[in-house]
Amino acid sequence: MLETCIGKLKLEKPGMVASGIMDETGASMVRMLESGAGAVVTKSIGLEPNAGHANPTFTEVKGGFVNAMGLPNPGIKMFKEEMNIAVPKGKIIGSIYGASADDFSKLAITMEEYGASAVELNLSCPHAKGYGMELGTDPKLVGSIVSAVKSAVKIPVWAKLTPNTHILTDIGVAVQDAGGDAVVAINTLKAMVISPEFAKPFLSNKFGGLSGPGIKSVGVRAVYDLGSVLDIPIIGVGGIADWRDAAQYIMAGASAFQIGSAIANKGPTIFDTINKDMIKFMRDFGYSSILDMVGVAHE
Amino acid sequence: MLETCIGKLKLEKPGMVASGIMDETGASMVRMLESGAGAVVTKSIGLEPNAGHANPTFTEVKGGFVNAMGLPNPGIKMFKEEMNIAVPKGKIIGSIYGASADDFSKLAITMEEYGASAVELNLSCPHAKGYGMELGTDPKLVGSIVSAVKSAVKIPVWAKLTPNTHILTDIGVAVQDAGGDAVVAINTLKAMVISPEFAKPFLSNKFGGLSGPGIKSVGVRAVYDLGSVLDIPIIGVGGIADWRDAAQYIMAGASAFQIGSAIANKGPTIFDTINKDMIKFMRDFGYSSILDMVGVAHE
């Protein structure tokens, strides 16, 4: 009942772990798979090891979290070990970030070798200079990166989009036109927290990204907007904490969803809970599969 | 101690009522002034009476509210009566919306006649087709509207900006280059709420705007970004509910701030509370005026 597919990729359960949350190590990815996630998206991996920004990198705010981890990761080479542990246990989506089409292609090829079920291009991180949303708000650049990666690998290529733009649907169309297999929306919102007493931005990077419950209605709208213009599948992410949140994304047009922040407070069992509640909802309201629900709010 | 100025406009207190909140009638504007607001921005007024969108127009979400009122207002002609009641009691900023530079100019001239202390151009409402952010994400159009209004009136001209774009600072620069006296940031974030049980968007307009605590860190960052490129004053708005929130905006670069959503739960006394707490903070930390604090987080 919970099976879904994102293009040709089948998932037994519609919920994935979002990139950056409990997915930097093989063992924690396995834990998430065992907790009822249909797939795990890895932490975004780059060509070289990266320590990320210095602490403070994270803080709670009303309505969510603001983080500027700065894409810490051991680099694609060392990440092999983690993939070796995780891949045999379930579907792993390799999230990657780079500064050019070439970077992305190299990383994607390696992720494919490691056994990733798909790659997710991080075109949306709002707090890493020269990466992420700095690339992801230029439709032409986005198109050229997606094209390059598409011709480099056989596994599906997803593009993760930023909501911090008024041309979101143009970016989505650019991904589709370049042959991208799916879009993932949304990454975090550009944000900042200032400590009045110290008269300074709190994060070492000054800027960060807002995630969590407060961004859910922004993400649902992004998916709905994308659903109005795209034919390729959409994956919804942003503020999901229960089945209702997930159902909103699906009805807005998402074939699957990802969860990040809510894992902090609700723990990995959140996937099981949502799976059970979703089945109950589907039974009560006569949906026989997730795909039956996709985009119904457009009608 | 709490006096501030936005260019030549002096305010005795730094907090204003944001447009659209308890400011559609003369009597309620007077109530807000008497509650400790330094000024009241009117509901955005257009050329003709407008009923706004049909109910549902509003709902609570985690982290704030989503609304699509659709700019209901009695039209500029009838609004005279409300201004006549409010203007003698304090500073009223006339918020206006239109579909063209010409609309804006006409409205601004009338607001000036009514005694408005400044006009605020709504270039940012995310849920009114043909108005608001549909104009406000095009720097050229923004520039031409601001120029036109500037040559039509003598009172200061403020432009209220949308955060739903990656070219926020370009828009800010366009306002400044066109002679605008200040920018106001931020309006609501594009959002949507779907009712899973009914498989439909909840608002009659489908789309709406997210306001309240959840958007505060987004607004602070917008003001900080604008503060990095602009010389004209900035007015901060978005999710302010206490003195710390207000101080964050000021330190990010705002000379004054506005409060909307928090008035719902905390009531009009929120202004008095913030004023008192702010004075205490300023005493404790050695700030002798609001202007002393403006932008200090940039250092």
Place this chain on the structure above:
Amino acid sequence: MSDFVKIIGVNEEAYDTKTFEFQWDEKAIPGQFIMVWVPGMEEIPMSLSKTGRIKSITVKAIGASTRKLHELTIGDSLRIRGPYGKGFDLTKGKKILIIGGGVGTASVMPAIKESGADAIIGARTNKDVIMDDLGHKYAKNLWISTDDGSMGFHGNAVQLMREKVAENNYEIIIACGPEIMLYYIYQACVELNLDCQLSLERHMKCGAGICGCCVIDDQRVCKDGPVFTKEQISKMKDFGVQKRDECGRILKFR
């Protein structure tokens, strides 16, 4: 907060009025209201006519949205949000007389239940009288007035009120009903030197005290009210005189 509830009971109160029951765990006090919606109608405010764990709304069909609600039956669902507003303050220890006019009776019924006070139900004809069964159950004394005398006292609720006040030493009047009725109740209270708490209505959009569209003078009916004290009402220039439409334009009552 907003919720999705299922209708578990429907009761026909009169030819044009139905009560819909649902289970909803939010705490609510007599006089509070909710915003109600199902697809195909505008969202509208409705007082809670029961405020326990099982709650209800009592809807008089007067237009498109209320007629849409009347189509619903057991098992159907509502999206509701609230409860909103200030309810009746029953804690003052004064001797209370409660008056419900027309469908306003629904709004005061929880206050009648909670206080067990004396009460009046006013209606145009015997066909318009609602909830008198509950009124008899919960009120110490219940009197009914109809304009045409088809049931109970012949005359309007304010006339009956004056009679009952003369007989008993009530100290406070609690009432909900058409503004014109409330206006005369208020005048009578001033004249007779009685306290009062009246539940008022205005066009509502947010229901949560933010949009400002429901103001009477400078008071938000949804948040500062809907129940207002005598002192608050004494300062209202609009009360009984004028209200505003969806655009915020003034409409005179007369």
Place this chain on the structure above:
Amino acid sequence: MSDFVKIIGVNEEAYDTKTFEFQWDEKAIPGQFIMVWVPGMEEIPMSLSKTGRIKSITVKAIGASTRKLHELTIGDSLRIRGPYGKGFDLTKGKKILIIGGGVGTASVMPAIKESGADAIIGARTNKDVIMDDLGHKYAKNLWISTDDGSMGFHGNAVQLMREKVAENNYEIIIACGPEIMLYYIYQACVELNLDCQLSLERHMKCGAGICGCCVIDDQRVCKDGPVFTKEQISKMKDFGVQKRDECGRILKFR
């Protein structure tokens, strides 16, 4: 949640260790930690060494950030967030022996206070012993071990523990200290068939269980820990063997 607190007391525990007291109303249980920051340093995790309304952290200066904290004095401020993590479970009704190694003593002090159990403080030399005054006050029996014998028992805390376990019928060991010490405590517990709860450390960024950088195998030290049960530890392949750096790369302990 995050807060801004003022230092109201500073206590020099040893040549390289200071306690900073502040008032903070959040509830915290023994073994929980906070993230601490002032401008000019990296934000770092610190156990609460007092968990009442007046709380404290006890900081050993070992690098740039801890040295920056050592510059602070009464009236200075900290930005803190938390409290985070699972603390010690003192409710099992078992006979407890508590062991603090080095600055780990700070982390177990609230547990000593709350349980009044027997305790051991282990340190390299008499100069490194901290909080023995408090230990004497709160513990039923307090024993001290130093590696060089300059104070108390001559040897390490694990040797002393074995001795005391032989003398008394403890059922559970509660401990915090260097991982190598905890590793041998764990081995001893397995051998002697004792239960244990050990407070572990890893490099932390979010502190709130989201970034995943502090994992030992698949367990987040900040959220699933920092206090882990014997059963949890028995499943950990990394414990005592390896940790990860800021990039997530593996670093072997030996």
